[in-house]
Amino acid sequence: MTESEGPGEAWSAVLAAYEQHLRAERDLSAHSVRAYLTDLESLALHAERLGVHDPRELSIRTLRSWLANLQTLGRARTTIARRATSARVFTLWLARTGRAPADAGALLASPKAHRELPVALSEVEVRGLLDTTAASLVDDGPRGLRDLAILEVLYATGIRVGELVGLDIDDLDRRRRVVRVFGKGRKERSVPYGLPASEAIELWLDRGRPSIANDSSGAAVFLGVRGSRIDQRAVRRIVHERLAAVDGAPDLGPHGLRHTAATHLLEGGADLRSVQEILGHASLGTTQIYTHVSNERLRAAYKLAHPRA
The missing domain is CATH 1.10.443.10 (Intergrase catalytic core)
Structure with a gap:
């Protein structure tokens, strides 16, 4: 089977049900739904190459093999981490809806993604x-x-x-x-x-x-x-x-101005929680990246200005 043919019947049926769940119950955007399904179609194709033709037979071993294969193919760490998250959410849904006997992805770890500090204008x-x-x-x-x-x-x-x-x-x-x-x-x-x-x-x-x-x-x-x-x-x-x-x-593009606004707010004394609300981040951890930007700029200013830096 080639990748262009798509997953087999059992996988396709479950992914169709999962797509309905994402749209109706989780109220995700069309872009987010497509991203989830693309990740899971990749998993399904890899699983079928290993002889796992039914999602009920999915195991942690198959999941880890899939992530290892992505790494071998040279996929970015951020991509692999996102796909691991997609798989964990999916396997939890399988178990909760009785489509699998257990949550195969419960112990699946993600590679730590290297986070580039966002560039901001002065x-x-x-x-x-x-x-x-x-x-x-x-x-x-x-x-x-x-x-x-x-x-x-x-x-x-x-x-x-x-x-x-x-x-x-x-x-x-x-x-x-x-x-x-x-x-x-x-x-x-x-x-x-x-x-x-x-x-x-x-x-x-x-x-x-x-x-x-x-x-x-x-x-x-x-x-x-x-x-x-x-x-x-x-x-x-x-x-x-x-x-x-x-x-x-x-x-920079528009997102660079978003980074700039967040960085300048924090440098001006705004608290992290307020910046999170302004930016619309679901997680405070996402906003915390800007504290690292501010710290880097402080260190640079210190090195330039302090006689014993």
């Missing part, structure tokens, strides 16, 4: 980004107003690019300067933003958006050049192009 680089964008407003017209508002909102709130493009006008509480965001799994949170972002939003909504909007605009806050809701690719292009005009700034 405050000087952020000022350069926003100032150069603001300076181009006369030449760029509505597009410049939109780009400035996008950059200000991304940096002020730390929201994800997918959350930004999904914003509707009613999601903005313009008086209180709070934006309602629908994050992963459609979880709702409210994120404050400051006066510079507020001013950029007002300029865009009052002077920029009306000149681009048309029947396809709907309630979208940010629009593409043809008047419909802007897409993620366009926002990424905007961030890359605007950063390219800043001398010495690293080439």
Whole structure:
């Protein structure tokens, strides 16, 4: 059997039931469901090559063989760790629903994933980004107003690019300067933003958006050049192009501005739990990576400034 043929009948039936469970009971996004199923289809194909044609026969030995094979194929540690997590969640579901006699993945360990520290802009680089964008407003017209508002909102709130493009006008509480965001799994949170972002939003909504909007605009806050809701690719292009005009700034995308917002919040004295809520992280551990970034920057500043560093 080749990988393109997909898993056999027994595995396919169970994976179809699991997909229904993920969509209906766990309320996961289509992207997350697809990621889970891709991981488990890989497991199913490996298991069948070992003669395990029914998920009820799955064992810890088969699971470990699968992860070892992924390592042999040169898969990244992060990929292997994610697939191990997918397998553990799946085998627990198998056992709980009576589709397997026991939880085969209960003792399955994940390889420790090496976490790269996220790259963040300095405050000087952020000022350069926003100032150069603001300076181009006369030449760029509505597009410049939109780009400035996008950059200000991304940096002020730390929201994800997918959350930004999904914003509707009613999601903005313009008086209180709070934006309602629908994050992963459609979880709702409210994120404050400051006066510079507020001013950029007002300029865009009052002077920029009306000149681009048309029947396809709907309630979208940010629009593409043809008047419909802007897409993620366009926002990424905007961030890359605007950063390219800043001398010495690293080439980052929207997620880099999210990293930057989190890092600057912590460096400014915000507590970790508040930053977690602002970013919409399910786990505090995910937010803690930014404390390492702040510590690295402190160490670098110490080495530069202290006479006995």
